[in-house]
Amino acid sequence: MRKLVLAMNVTLDGFADHTVMIADEELLEFFSSLLDDTGIELFGRVTYQLMDPYWPDVSRQRTDSKSTLDFADKFNSIPKIVFSSTLEKAEWNNTTLVRENALEHVARLKEMRGKNLFIGGIKLAGSLMGHGLVDEYWLLVHPVVVGKGRRLFEGLSRKVNLKLIETKALKSGVVAFHYRAQSKVVDSESGKR
Amino acid sequence: MRKLYLFDFITLDGLFDGPNGDLSWHNVDDEFHDFAIDQLNETDMILFGRRTYEMMAAYWTSETAIKNDPIVAGMMNNLPKLVFSRTITKAEWNNSQLIKENVAEEISSLKAEPGKDIAILGSSHLAVSFTEQNLIDEFRIMVNPVILGRGAPLFESLSRRLRLRLLRTRTFKSGNVLLWYEPSELK
Numbered sequence: 001m002r003k004l005v006l007a008m009n010v011t012l013d014g015f016a017d018h019t020v021m022i023a024d025e026e027l028l029e030f031f032s033s034l035l036d037d038t039g040i041e042l043f044g045r046v047t048y049q050l051m052d053p054y055w056p057d058v059s060r061q062r063t064d065s066k067s068t069l070d071f072a073d074k075f076n077s078i079p080k081i082v083f084s085s086t087l088e089k090a091e092w093n094n095t096t097l098v099r100e101n102a103l104e105h106v107a108r109l110k111e112m113r114g115k116n117l118f119i120g121g122i123k124l125a126g127s128l129m130g131h132g133l134v135d136e137y138w139l140l141v142h143p144v145v146v147g148k149g150r151r152l153f154e155g156l157s158r159k160v161n162l163k164l165i166e167t168k169a170l171k172s173g174v175v176a177f178h179y180r181a182q183s184k185v186v187d188s189e190s191g192k193r
Numbered sequence: 194m195r196k197l198y199l200f201d202f203i204t205l206d207g208l209f210d211g212p213n214g215d216l217s218w219h220n221v222d223d224e225f226h227d228f229a230i231d232q233l234n235e236t237d238m239i240l241f242g243r244r245t246y247e248m249m250a251a252y253w254t255s256e257t258a259i260k261n262d263p264i265v266a267g268m269m270n271n272l273p274k275l276v277f278s279r280t281i282t283k284a285e286w287n288n289s290q291l292i293k294e295n296v297a298e299e300i301s302s303l304k305a306e307p308g309k310d311i312a313i314l315g316s317s318h319l320a321v322s323f324t325e326q327n328l329i330d331e332f333r334i335m336v337n338p339v340i341l342g343r344g345a346p347l348f349e350s351l352s353r354r355l356r357l358r359l360l361r362t363r364t365f366k367s368g369n370v371l372l373w374y375e376p377s378e379l380k
Binding site: 011013014020126129139143144145146147148151152153154155156157158159160162163164167169173174175177 | 203204205206207208211218321324334336338339340341342343346347348349350351352353354355356357358359362364368369370372374377
């Protein structure tokens with residue numbers, strides 16, 4: 001069994017607006033360190049297309065800071081899966097396109113040995129959370145209030161109770177909250193956990 | 194100048210209350226109770242919007258609250274309070290006064306008076322309006338270890354973007370984390 005870890009940036013008021021986040025060196029180093037414990041990175045189509053070709057370009061051009069390049073190099077080389085029924089092909093390095101149901105596929109991946117599975121998108125993450133498949137959360141709360149936009153966990157089908165493991169304040173005022181999922185969801189049909 | 198601070202509970206996804214005003218996720222324990230007393234000891238006036246005012250007035254004057262939580266009940270009932278509303282006609286909770294207009298002037302003159310801090314408790318709509326007018330000096334946000342997905346966000350429909358400066362954090366044994374911020378840029 002391995003863990004599925006979700007890590008995301010969020011505003012203090014719960015929005016996923018990436019244009020207001022503070023992506024400084026310390027934040028990139030933080031995400032790089034999470035990648036060190038990651039075996040496979042999971043994506044839905046939307047997040048995948050935000051990342052590719054952005055990160056391959058960063059690695060190729062090599063004009064960004066050292067932290068950015070370190071993150072980009074790790075991110076580009078790590079095994080990746082994108083779940084999509086519409087995407088024709090996935091060309092990002094070390095990426096597998098999976099067309100079958102993400103929930104079943106992820107449940108199977110979790111049964112295997114290995115480093116953590118890691119998820120960072122919105123829609124796919126919401127669906128995995130709703131089915132109790134996410135084991136740990138890293139929420140990076142940015143010191144900004146935006147009032148409107150896309151809510152990070154909008155439409156989640158159930159309440160998720162968490163157990164706080166630790167917090168870490170970054171110099172930028174971002175606070176990283178680390179939680180463990182409080183309990184597994186009981187499957188309503190089989191009664192199995 | 195004394196400080197006007199906002200103190201509110203939110204979920205990890207930034208919600209102020211759940212569907213149908215559900216507040217059952219509020220994570221309170223003895224440690225929080227002690228904190229609440231310390232905070233009220235540093236406070237000599239409390240401001241409310243209408244909805245929180247009515248809820249708090251009903252609760253803190255109830256026999257249950259006075260019996261189970263006499264210290265906080267005593268403080269809440271005795272401290273001077275202002276309620277900001279255009280719809281109610283009088284404020285009947287002990288030591289409270291209704292403010293219908295000239296809110297910004299009222300706040301500025303209150304802050305200029307000597308005294309302890311001024312609190313806004315709950316009152317999410319009032320918080321939005323005061324934030325937009327740049328009246329709040331400190332935001333104390335208690336992040337509870339729960340994600341609800343549905344409900345009303347704190348700062349709902351804020352018309353401006355507020356950048357904050359993190360002052361400090363405190364982790365409670367319950368898993369709550371209190372974040373102290375001051376406003377840094379409103380645009």
